[in-house]
Amino acid sequence: MEGTINAMEKATIQDVALAAGVSKSTMSRFLNQNYSHMSAKTRQRIANTVKEMGYRPNRRAQSLKTNHSRLIGIMIADISNIYVSLLLKGIDSYLKTLGYQMIIMESSNSVVQEKEQLEQLLDQSVEGIILQPNSRQSADYDFIAAEKVPMVLVDRETSPLQWDTIVTNNYSASQYLGQLGQISGQKYTMGIFISENIKAVSTREHRLAGFKVGIAPLPVEVIEYDENQAEIQKQLSVLIASGEHPLIFAANGKVLTGVLRICQNLKLSIPAQAGVTGYDDWNWAGLVNPGISAVEQYPDYIGRLSAEILMDLMQGRNCEPAAKVHTLSADVMDRYSI
Amino acid sequence: MEGTINAMEKATIQDVALAAGVSKSTMSRFLNQNYSHMSAKTRQRIANTVKEMGYRPNRRAQSLKTNHSRLIGIMIADISNIYVSLLLKGIDSYLKTLGYQMIIMESSNSVVQEKEQLEQLLDQSVEGIILQPNSRQSADYDFIAAEKVPMVLVDRETSPLQWDTIVTNNYSASQYLGQLGQISGQKYTMGIFISENIKAVSTREHRLAGFKVGIAPLPVEVIEYDENQAEIQKQLSVLIASGEHPLIFAANGKVLTGVLRICQNLKLSIPAQAGVTGYDDWNWAGLVNPGISAVEQYPDYIGRLSAEILMDLMQGRNCEPAAKVHTLSADVMDRYSI
DNA sequence: CTGTTAGCGCTTTCAC
DNA sequence: GTGAAAGCGCTAACAG
Numbered sequence: 201m202e203g204t205i206n207a208m209e210k211a212t213i214q215d216v217a218l219a220a221g222v223s224k225s226t227m228s229r230f231l232n233q234n235y236s237h238m239s240a241k242t243r244q245r246i247a248n249t250v251k252e253m254g255y256r257p258n259r260r261a262q263s264l265k266t267n268h269s270r271l272i273g274i275m276i277a278d279i280s281n282i283y284v285s286l287l288l289k290g291i292d293s294y295l296k297t298l299g300y301q302m303i304i305m306e307s308s309n310s311v312v313q314e315k316e317q318l319e320q321l322l323d324q325s326v327e328g329i330i331l332q333p334n335s336r337q338s339a340d341y342d343f344i345a346a347e348k349v350p351m352v353l354v355d356r357e358t359s360p361l362q363w364d365t366i367v368t369n370n371y372s373a374s375q376y377l378g379q380l381g382q383i384s385g386q387k388y389t390m391g392i393f394i395s396e397n398i399k400a401v402s403t404r405e406h407r408l409a410g411f412k413v414g415i416a417p418l419p420v421e422v423i424e425y426d427e428n429q430a431e432i433q434k435q436l437s438v439l440i441a442s443g444e445h446p447l448i449f450a451a452n453g454k455v456l457t458g459v460l461r462i463c464q465n466l467k468l469s470i471p472a473q474a475g476v477t478g479y480d481d482w483n484w485a486g487l488v489n490p491g492i493s494a495v496e497q498y499p500d501y502i503g504r505l506s507a508e509i510l511m512d513l514m515q516g517r518n519c520e521p522a523a524k525v526h527t528l529s530a531d532v533m534d535r536y537s538i
Numbered sequence: 539m540e541g542t543i544n545a546m547e548k549a550t551i552q553d554v555a556l557a558a559g560v561s562k563s564t565m566s567r568f569l570n571q572n573y574s575h576m577s578a579k580t581r582q583r584i585a586n587t588v589k590e591m592g593y594r595p596n597r598r599a600q601s602l603k604t605n606h607s608r609l610i611g612i613m614i615a616d617i618s619n620i621y622v623s624l625l626l627k628g629i630d631s632y633l634k635t636l637g638y639q640m641i642i643m644e645s646s647n648s649v650v651q652e653k654e655q656l657e658q659l660l661d662q663s664v665e666g667i668i669l670q671p672n673s674r675q676s677a678d679y680d681f682i683a684a685e686k687v688p689m690v691l692v693d694r695e696t697s698p699l700q701w702d703t704i705v706t707n708n709y710s711a712s713q714y715l716g717q718l719g720q721i722s723g724q725k726y727t728m729g730i731f732i733s734e735n736i737k738a739v740s741t742r743e744h745r746l747a748g749f750k751v752g753i754a755p756l757p758v759e760v761i762e763y764d765e766n767q768a769e770i771q772k773q774l775s776v777l778i779a780s781g782e783h784p785l786i787f788a789a790n791g792k793v794l795t796g797v798l799r800i801c802q803n804l805k806l807s808i809p810a811q812a813g814v815t816g817y818d819d820w821n822w823a824g825l826v827n828p829g830i831s832a833v834e835q836y837p838d839y840i841g842r843l844s845a846e847i848l849m850d851l852m853q854g855r856n857c858e859p860a861a862k863v864h865t866l867s868a869d870v871m872d873r874y875s876i
Numbered sequence: 877c878t879g880t881t882a883g884c885g886c887t888t889t890c891a892c
Numbered sequence: 893g894t895g896a897a898a899g900c901g902c903t904a905a906c907a908g
Contacts, residue, residue, distance in 0.1 A: 285617055285618050288642075292644050302641070304626075482822070488822075
């Protein structure tokens, strides 16, 4: 009964081969563009049959045999972050030209979930991984190296250096923002650095370090940002009431939004009562009154670059002797909020 | 030589079975938690061996056999859209609890690419699809129905109704915004509806239709939004110079950003010279001077709901006789820009 | 309770 | 030039 017509089920290579009057092997050669040992008429006949039947080979079966899934795993911390969506756009724009597909997972900023999901990625036999790491320890990702799956890191570094890593120059951009605070004529009395859990991520620490140096000798207070904005709002209002004139640095776009909302609630005049700056993942900071001075990154470019590096790695095309950190520069937009 | 130790390659079920002193079948039973017919000690012994060897079954092989890939295909128009990233967050939050993974593709708003990518999704044997359709014709997606892959539509409708569809009430929210223009005391002289290619997408047409009715009897001019903002800026400045006082409706968050940038360039006073409203996918419209009145949607909720409906479909759990359109309501935030 | 066997849909020697 | 046969890693009858 094998190979008989059953309109219901998806056709297999066997079905098509039979219909074209050739063997599975010949079909397979055709599918893989292995035309060298095939008569022109056979080739034509197969082509027609395939088209007629609308046959498409089963990727899983192919990949089981060839160990070639054409799947790239993307592991990011928070998929609703605009930085990330532009990053994905950049990655996808490159991968799709090569016929690769992204399988995307989100760690929700949790190291435990991240590990679990990375295993799942491996289970799906991804051929490469792009990771925005939650941990700063390279050792936490040894199990990936053990499977010999190529990987590149993005947005955040781990140590010691083990994988190619694409980041922007967080330290110097943040330092520059701090310096703007010094020279703006606003006579700030202190810096306030607001960020989600800082120690967890290299990127945030670099931004803090840069800001501190830039705004020196003013002291910098660090406030941890969580969903409880009321607490931060209170702290801020107390500070202002006590006569401080702070320059607030928001470590990413999400925090920046929150800070602006707080300033709005408090009816704070920017920068007269408090300066506001930080990272503008949305690139809309210019629209917000009075025009927020902030760092603009180009995540789509970062994404594309990381995809390119990954593909190089996968194809053993990288002539580099070892992994390196690719540091891109970011633009500081000087507007009116500092 | 089969089954001998080779530390380099990933262990297969055969290797582990051998190491545990059982057959592949018993191993397989263990992996699938089929403990009913297995002695406690065997079970324990296998558990230990699996743990020791860090064995994880190959998903492709499993799925080839079981026809169960645990992969859900997500096909969206523009991955860098914030609406979409929140949508994905919602989808993922539900899928991950069920051990499913997302494979995400972007159509770049192109019907041709969309078709090609959907085929690829099918090739990867996804078990279900969530689609933000580029076409309004259900017939364009017949090939998916033919494969019997469950699908739900999101954000946009196709006709005739064929798949469960989750949208917000675009018509009434937009109508309400138009009405606000009528009663705001601003004495508008016309409406301007700005959108990307309108005819292509049901959502945009509904928004236009609602807005027109709401702002009636004022006339509404429709402007197509593309990357060339200079052209729109010119049109707008001419209109204003000629004495018009328009209420501008931006059909989505991306367009809204563009419109605000144009108003900024033109140094237009909002709403004195031009009212601005529309869809605020970012939920930051409140931060922009003077506080933009706009519709807020909750894409994460929409995403989660669509994932739930899809899973119901996949498990044949839906008692509903037929597909339906699930219309969610959106919130209109009345601020100061109208 | 456990093992043997026969594939899932495809690719790839190796013959002819 | 083309086909037969083995097998990728796993599951699922069917025996025993």
